[in-house]
Each structure stands twice: as C-alpha cells, then as structure tokens.
Amino acid sequence: MSLSRDQPAVTGSGQATRSATALVAAQKPRRFGAWYVAEHRFRVMRSYLQTVVVTGIGNPLVYLFAMGVGLGSLVSSNMGDSAMSGVSYLTFVAPALLATAAMTVASEEFTYPVLLGFKWNPTFLGMNASPISPGQIIDGIVISVIARLLGTCVVYFVFMLLFGAVPSPWGFVAIFVAVLTGLAFGAPVMTYVATIQQDTGQIAMLMRFVLLPLTLFSGTFFPLTAMPTYLQWIGWISPLWHGTQLSRVFAYGLAEPFWLTVVHVLYLAVLVIVGWLWTRRIIGRRLNK
Amino acid sequence: MPEPVIVARDLVKKYKEFPAVGGISFEVAPGESFGLLGPNGAGKSTTMRMVGAVSTRTSGDLSILGLDPNQFGPEIRSQLGVVPQADNLDAELRVRDNLIVYGRYFGLPIRRVRQRADELLEFAQLQDKAKSKVDDLSGGMKRRLTIARALINDPRILLLDEPTTGLDPQARHILWDRLFRLKEQGTTLVLTTHYMDEAEQLCDRLVVVDKGVIMAEGSPASLIRDYSSREVLEVRFGSERNAQVAGELDGVGERVEVLPDRILIYTDNGERELVQVTDRGLQPITSLVRRSSLEDVFLRLTGRSLIE
Numbered sequence: 324m325s326l327s328r329d330q331p332a333v334t335g336s337g338q339a340t341r342s343a344t345a346l347v348a349a350q351k352p353r354r355f356g357a358w359y360v361a362e363h364r365f366r367v368m369r370s371y372l373q374t375v376v377v378t379g380i381g382n383p384l385v386y387l388f389a390m391g392v393g394l395g396s397l398v399s400s401n402m403g404d405s406a407m408s409g410v411s412y413l414t415f416v417a418p419a420l421l422a423t424a425a426m427t428v429a430s431e432e433f434t435y436p437v438l439l440g441f442k443w444n445p446t447f448l449g450m451n452a453s454p455i456s457p458g459q460i461i462d463g464i465v466i467s468v469i470a471r472l473l474g475t476c477v478v479y480f481v482f483m484l485l486f487g488a489v490p491s492p493w494g495f496v497a498i499f500v501a502v503l504t505g506l507a508f509g510a511p512v513m514t515y516v517a518t519i520q521q522d523t524g525q526i527a528m529l530m531r532f533v534l535l536p537l538t539l540f541s542g543t544f545f546p547l548t549a550m551p552t553y554l555q556w557i558g559w560i561s562p563l564w565h566g567t568q569l570s571r572v573f574a575y576g577l578a579e580p581f582w583l584t585v586v587h588v589l590y591l592a593v594l595v596i597v598g599w600l601w602t603r604r605i606i607g608r609r610l611n612k
Numbered sequence: 613m614p615e616p617v618i619v620a621r622d623l624v625k626k627y628k629e630f631p632a633v634g635g636i637s638f639e640v641a642p643g644e645s646f647g648l649l650g651p652n653g654a655g656k657s658t659t660m661r662m663v664g665a666v667s668t669r670t671s672g673d674l675s676i677l678g679l680d681p682n683q684f685g686p687e688i689r690s691q692l693g694v695v696p697q698a699d700n701l702d703a704e705l706r707v708r709d710n711l712i713v714y715g716r717y718f719g720l721p722i723r724r725v726r727q728r729a730d731e732l733l734e735f736a737q738l739q740d741k742a743k744s745k746v747d748d749l750s751g752g753m754k755r756r757l758t759i760a761r762a763l764i765n766d767p768r769i770l771l772l773d774e775p776t777t778g779l780d781p782q783a784r785h786i787l788w789d790r791l792f793r794l795k796e797q798g799t800t801l802v803l804t805t806h807y808m809d810e811a812e813q814l815c816d817r818l819v820v821v822d823k824g825v826i827m828a829e830g831s832p833a834s835l836i837r838d839y840s841s842r843e844v845l846e847v848r849f850g851s852e853r854n855a856q857v858a859g860e861l862d863g864v865g866e867r868v869e870v871l872p873d874r875i876l877i878y879t880d881n882g883e884r885e886l887v888q889v890t891d892r893g894l895q896p897i898t899s900l901v902r903r904s905s906l907e908d909v910f911l912r913l914t915g916r917s918l919i920e
Binding site (some may be wrong): 327337339344345352353366370417444448456457469610 | 719
C-alpha cells in the first residue's frame, strides 16, 4: 500500500519551496504548541478519569462533613456558634479546605507527569522532536493543570454552597484564589521535579515532609496566631496560608489589613511566575543535549 | 545534482571539552538514502540530534531544507520524521492514540490525523493492535509504531537512529521492507547503524564515522571496492594459535587481518588462497569464503571491528 500525501501548502520543487513549506507548516505549532501539549495531558487524564471524578466529588463531601460539621459541632459546643472571630467553624475551615484540595491536585499533576516525561515514559523527548518547543511543553502542562484545578475547585465550591459555608456573595472568587494557590505551590515543585535526574523517592518525601506539614501549619484548621510564635514563620512562607487567608477574605469577609491582602496576591503570583519560568529554562537545557 | 536537503560543514559538538562530533561535513540530496555507519560512541546519534534540530551545534554550519536549526527549529522539525534510538512512545496511551496525539503536535487537523493514523497502522501492519496498550507490543511492533508515528506529518526527511538494533532477524526484515517502500516513494532517509547488512540494504551512500570524524564516504559498493578486496577468506585455528599461524601466512592474499577468534585474508579469489594455506601444511579448524562487506571496510579504516 502507499500512503496518501497532503497537498503541499506551497507548490513547486527546489530549496526555496522546501523552506517556504516549512515556514508555513510551523505557524500553527509555534502559536498553539502549548495547547497541543495540554491536549495530550487531557488524553492521559482520561485514563484516570475515575480517580479525578471520585476524588473531585468525594473529597469535599468527606472533608466538609468531617471537619466542618463533625469537628465544627465540637468547637461550637465548647466555644459557641461564632467561635472563629464571629463565624462558625465550618465557614472558617471551608475556604482553607478548598485551597488545600487545590494544592493536593497540583502536587499530583506537577510531579509525576514531569518526572515521567524525561525518563520513565519519555513523552517530552517525542514532543521535542516535533515542532513543539521545550517551553511549550511546560506551558501545556500548566494549562492542563489549571483546567483540572478549575474543575476540582468549582465542584468543591458547589459543595461549600450546599453545606451553607459561604456567607459572602463574593465567595465564588475563592475558586480562583484556590487555583492560584495550587499553582503557587505546584510551579516551584515542578521546578524541583524537573531537576531530578535519578528517582530515589524524592516525590514521596516531598508529599510527606512538605505538603503535609504545610497543610497542618498554614492556619488551615486553626488560625496561625493560635500557634506558638516560633512556628508561625511556616505560615508566612507557605503558599497555602496566603491562599487560605485570601480565600477567607472573599468567602466570609475575614478582616485583615488591606496591605496584607495585597501581600497574599503578590506572594502567590511571584511563586507561580518564578516557578513557571525557571522550569522552562531547566527543560530547555535538559532537552538540548 | 539537485540542491541538497541537508548540508553540514565542519559540524562540531562538544560536551564540556569532549568533542562528540569533531568537525564532519556531508550533504544529502532529496530522495537519497544516506547512512552514518560506525561503532557505538562514534558521534552518530549526536549528529542525528543536531540534524533533528534538537541539539545546538558548538560550531560549524548546518542547513536543513535551506534553514538554520538555530533559528528555525520548529520549522525544520515540522518537516522531519524522527525515529530515535530508544522508543519514546507514550505508554499511557493506546496504540492509535499515540499516532493521533503526535499528529496534533504538528498542528494537523484532528480529522486528517485520524485518517492518517489508520493508514499508518496499516502500513506498519498494526491494524489489529489499534486499541492495544503500547506495553503489550513486541519490540518489533513498537519499532514499527515509532516509525508510523514519525510518518504522521508526511515528512520530507526521515531520521532513523539505529532502527533495527535489538530486533530479531524476522522483525528486522519486516522493518527493512517498510523502509524500502518509503525510499521507493521518494522519502529522504538518513539513518545511523552499526550493522553492515543494514547499511548495504538501505543506503545509497554512506559515511563511515569513527571517534566523531568521517573516515570514508561513498556507496556501499564503492567503499568495498576502494577499501577491501572482492572476497575474504576466514580461517580459524583456535584462539591460541591464530596469532602464531598468521606469521606463516606471508604472501598469502593481498592483506591479512588477525582478529582474536579468526584470521581474515583479503583476496580476489578465496578458494585459491585456501589452497595456498593448506599447501603450507596449515590445517584450519574451519574456513569460509565470502564476499567483502562494509565490516571489512571498517576494519581496514580503523583497525577495529564494529561490534566489540
């Protein structure tokens, strides 16, 4: 059998034609390459779609019920319905749980796909041989994670509404704050993972000794100020604390100085941008051998 | 000669101070099947990566389809098909999806990619594996899928890095047949190999590379003519005695090479030389007369055999 041939975009033979054909053919990949990479990620995600859906629905249900309603009733029976600076424990903890969920999703999507892509399932090498450029590979991964984060956070937010945990009409902004939080944690993690040459279980360590402590010491379940002073610095460097506080500002109007709100936004944004750009550099260097 | 699709001039690639490619020059004409032959570590793969516009050269000039890869990487890659030394298929996707997703990287419309994927599955004789997982394919099938994937964009130039290394003889022959068809259809092939038979089967012209430099260039036949004799007599006296016997073979054949396991005698007429050997009272354990091959060319040029 013979393979069908595409009509050449430029007709004629000879070098000028060949160069011109190449210039035309690369236009779309140059512009949309990152989206093609995201498309690849979506196809892969489809293979674990069940996990995405089950955790996406199960997490908010279980956590809001256990923390907000379960633990919350304990808190309110001891300290009253407005125990947390005037709001119920459920209202206090829900925006934090939303941000934490985003961080967890980001910690999955920014780690193994990047680690695998270089070596164990070296899809990056295949992409790199196509018109896609290394930076676009990273951009595509970020796009795909944003999409999954958005989906997860919207579902989470709907459950928060159902539980009656969002008093403010501006509450929906917490969705975007959570996406930003996920990226702010995930982008630097991606930078680190992109430098891993030999897998010796670094990602599992990261989850245990970075992700978990951050969740516990970022003002998630109790205000940062309730912790001893010598532990509070963890909150200040934690994207989760900044994300959680920002999320609370929108979800129930947490009172904090305006400058602090600005600091939250800037800190998160800087982490995203630095992590993203730095990873682009690393992958560019690693793929150009 | 039409304008070459690949022009390399004094191409150099250094890692730190180590020159993996030490200044090589070659040209490839459109539709030609061009080979880089040499042992492992000769710099073939590095050269292929530079031609594939994924590795920046240290110095020298390189032009692919009239474009410089330093500026026009995506443009050049849009016209290439690349079959790397190690398959990098996506184990997380099924066979047909591997082709489809790869076609999308070139910005091809999804409908076109689907149609092309089905054609290529047929070409690679993998129709009934379309829904299989990549990990369930045999080595030969994976290789054919990798080649099918490299053809998804209907490339002008197909780069094949050690296309049949690690495959069993039957799988190699199937692959050669597919590559030969592409050649007949006018696709430019550039391949590296350390297999002589592969180079002889597929290459119109080749360069022999060793330690990052080109040792010789020509068609397989002309290289054999220039650097070897018509026939080779191989005699074995046992690994202990080969070197000792070699001293008694003065004047036999045009040239004698002593390898650890056998002695090669280069000549126009192998049978005649065998008679000469036995006339001297030397009784080889085994003897074999064969045509000269590129292996002999390589041995002559470098003093080493290709597969060590």
